[in-house]
Amino acid sequence: MKQPPEICASDDSSFAAYTLRNRLPHILRQIIEDSDYATGVVYQLESLNTEVLEGTITPLVETGDRTSAIWSQCLQPHLDKSWFDAPFFFAEMYFYRRIIDIVGYRNSANPESCDPFLAKKRKGFADAQSRTQQLAEWLATLSEKDNTMEALQELLLANLWSNCADLSQLPETFRPGPQGGLESAGTAPSPALPLIRGESKTDPSTSSRNVAQGGSRLLIDYAAEVATYCHTSQPLQRVDIILDNTGIELISDLALADFLLRTGLAQRVILHAKDYPVFVSDATLHDIQFTIQQLMASDITAVAQWGQRLSEWMAGQGLLVQHHSFWTLPLYFDVMVADLQADMNASDLWIVKGDANYRRLVGDRHWPLDTPIDSITQYLTVPCLALRVLKCELLVGMDMATLESLELENDWMTNGTYGVVQFMQ
Numbered sequence: 001m002k003q004p005p006e007i008c009a010s011d012d013s014s015f016a017a018y019t020l021r022n023r024l025p026h027i028l029r030q031i032i033e034d035s036d037y038a039t040g041v042v043y044q045l046e047s048l049n050t051e052v053l054e055g056t057i058t059p060l061v062e063t064g065d066r067t068s069a070i071w072s073q074c075l076q077p078h079l080d081k082s083w084f085d086a087p088f089f090f091a092e093m094y095f096y097r098r099i100i101d102i103v104g105y106r107n108s109a110n111p112e113s114c115d116p117f118l119a120k121k122r123k124g125f126a127d128a129q130s131r132t133q134q135l136a137e138w139l140a141t142l143s144e145k146d147n148t149m150e151a152l153q154e155l156l157l158a159n160l161w162s163n164c165a166d167l168s169q170l171p172e173t174f175r176p177g178p179q180g181g182l183e184s185a186g187t188a189p190s191p192a193l194p195l196i197r198g199e200s201k202t203d204p205s206t207s208s209r210n211v212a213q214g215g216s217r218l219l220i221d222y223a224a225e226v227a228t229y230c231h232t233s234q235p236l237q238r239v240d241i242i243l244d245n246t247g248i249e250l251i252s253d254l255a256l257a258d259f260l261l262r263t264g265l266a267q268r269v270i271l272h273a274k275d276y277p278v279f280v281s282d283a284t285l286h287d288i289q290f291t292i293q294q295l296m297a298s299d300i301t302a303v304a305q306w307g308q309r310l311s312e313w314m315a316g317q318g319l320l321v322q323h324h325s326f327w328t329l330p331l332y333f334d335v336m337v338a339d340l341q342a343d344m345n346a347s348d349l350w351i352v353k354g355d356a357n358y359r360r361l362v363g364d365r366h367w368p369l370d371t372p373i374d375s376i377t378q379y380l381t382v383p384c385l386a387l388r389v390l391k392c393e394l395l396v397g398m399d400m401a402t403l404e405s406l407e408l409e410n411d412w413m414t415n416g417t418y419g420v421v422q423f424m425q
Contacts, residue, residue, distance in 0.1 A: 001375055004366040006087040007393065015393045015414050016088040024095055025049050027168065027280060034119040037103060044102045052095065056080045061101050067325045070337070071097070074330050089364035092356075093330035096278040105276050112286040115277050120167050121287060124247030125294065128165075131248050132295070135255045136302040139262075148263050149231055153223045155259055156387065160218075160419050162252035163354050163389040165245050167281035169416060219390075220397060222423035226385050229349070229425060236266040236348040242327070243273050244354030245281040250291055253283075253353070254310055261318050262309075269313075270347075273323040279356055285323045333360050334379045350384040358388045362396055373397035377424050386422040390414065397422055 009016035028049045032042055051058075057078045060071055075094075078086040086094075100106060105114040112118065135158075142151070230236060239260055241253055253271065260266035274282045292314070295307025313319035324340045331337075336344070344350065352361055361384070362376045373396045377384065393413050397420075412418055 003363060004368075006089070007364050007366060008086060008088050009084040009091065016091075017084065019088070020052055020083055020091065023168065024052050024092075028099075030120070031099070031116040035103075035116060041103055045099070048095075048098055048102065052083050056082055057086055057091075057094065060097065063106065065106075065325075067329060070329055070331075087330075087364065089332075089356075089359050090330040093278070093328065096276075097328065100276045111276070115284070115286070117167070117277050117280045121246045121281055122290075124165060124167060124245075124281060125251075125291060128248035128251055132251050132298075133300050133303055135251065136295075136300070136306040139255060139258060139306055140302045142259070142262065148265065149227045152227045152230060152259070152263075152265070155256055156223045156226060156385075156421065157218075159249075159252045159256050160387045160421055161389065162249040163244060163387060163419070164416055165248045165281070166279070166354070166389075166391060166416070167245070167247075168279045169391060217418050218421070219395075219402075219418050220420040220422055222385075223421050225423050225425070226421070229383060229423070230260075230265050233348065234265050236260075238268045238270065238347045239266045239349045239351065240270045240272060240344055240347045241351045242353055242357050243271055243283045244357060245279075246283045246287045246291070247281060249353070250283045250287065254291065254295075256351075257319055258306065258310060258313070261313055266348075268318055268320065270320045270322055272327060273321055274327050275323045275325050276328055278328055282356070285321055288321050331360070332363050333377075334363070345381050347382050350380075350382050352384060352386045352388075354388055355391045355394075358386055359392070359394060361386060362394070364394060367394065367396045369395055369398040369403065370400045371396040373422055374424055380424055384424045386420065386424075388422075389416055389419045391416050395420070 007014070007016055009020045011017060028045050031037075032045055037045070057075065057080065059075060059079065060068075062068060074090065078090060083091050099116055103114050103116050105111050105116075108114045115121070239257075241257060243250065243253055257269040257271065260269055271283075271288060273288055274284050277284055292307055292310050295303055296311060298304045298307065310319065314321075324337075326337050326340050329337075352358065362373065367376070373386075376396060390413050395413060409415060409417075
């Protein structure tokens with residue numbers, strides 16, 4: 001099908017422009033405040049801020065690794081362009097690569113110590129302790145008598161709403177202002193994560209359609225179809241979870257992986273992490289190792305037992321972590337590098353988490369909202385579940401009659417309030 005143009009920041013009223021003018025400088029300021037980098041590193045970070053706002057795209061430092069040629073090829077069409085004229089997805093991935101080069105993460109003998117977002121991520125983990133205990137205690141109560149279809153749907157929705165925790169978002173949110181201007185929207189709505197049990201949940205009979213009527217924050221819900229697929233196909237030989245954020249989201253991802261393995265719905269779960277820090281809170285291998293170690297060391301019995309079980313899954317190869325360089329390249333899924341594509345084609349289910357991965361999945365383009373997602377993702381050879389809380393101006397597969405019946409805020413696509421569960425089979 002004919003593809004619309006890629007989203008870029010040349011439109012001053014767009015979320016992309018807001019990101020370059022407000023969010024990226026804020027992120028750079030936070031790095032400087034949270035870290036004790038040498039004066040020269042701080043100077044380069046400050047210079048990068050000026051470059052984003054006033055400069056142009058320039059070549060990267062040559063590293064000689066496997067990604068150098070790919071980056072060079074991706075950069076070529078955009079060299080000497082304003083950051084605002086380059087594709088938004090490319091500009092963001094380039095921004096984080098520049099930070100990583102400045103702080104020396106890739107050349108460090110101890111990369112974790114050079115993580116520019118480490119303080120933020122560790123605080124995110126600490127803030128998630130009550131939710132972690134709740135998940136651990138719920139997992140501990142599972143028995144063969146439980147309705148795993150229902151439990152899986154509950155866990156998928158809890159996993160979806162954990163995607164609210166995105167540390168790359170500013171405390172104040174983008175909102176389209178009058179006459180296309182920008183204004184501060186104050187504090188973004190931060191819906192509480194739904195309880196695993198005891199709160200109202202989506203009626204499975206409403207799945208397979210848009211379900212935002214009645215004030216629900218869930219715009220599209222195929223959780224029941226996913227649960228049915230997992231049960232009718234069981235055991236799935238392999239499930240791949242393409243991770244997004246650390247903190248409560250990574251903890252929820254680990255809960256989902258543990259659930260799939262314990263119930264026998266999957267024989268192996270592979271977590272796909274980033275090979276270096278991007279988007280502030282995206283999970284790396286070090287973040288996963290830290291999280292499991294902290295769970296094991298907890299003085300709460302259910303949490304410690306869960307951590308130990310995760311460690312045993314990893315030791316037995318039931319739970320694996322991969323961190324391919326593709327996940328930090330400015331490329332979409334339809335041009336996934338050959339070795340990763342060959343490996344992931346062996347999967348029975350991809351679970352794609354969050355906004356950035358959604359942009360990779362469908363292409364960060366000006367798609368009409370009602371574009372069928374299956375028509376974009378025909379390249380997929382594996383069933384794919386997208387779990388995402390909306391935090392950018394991109395959505396496909398939306399029923400327009402449903403959308404028009406809702407009383408949504410002007411910034412409904414970016415305020416982190418609404419979610420989708422989309423399944424391509």
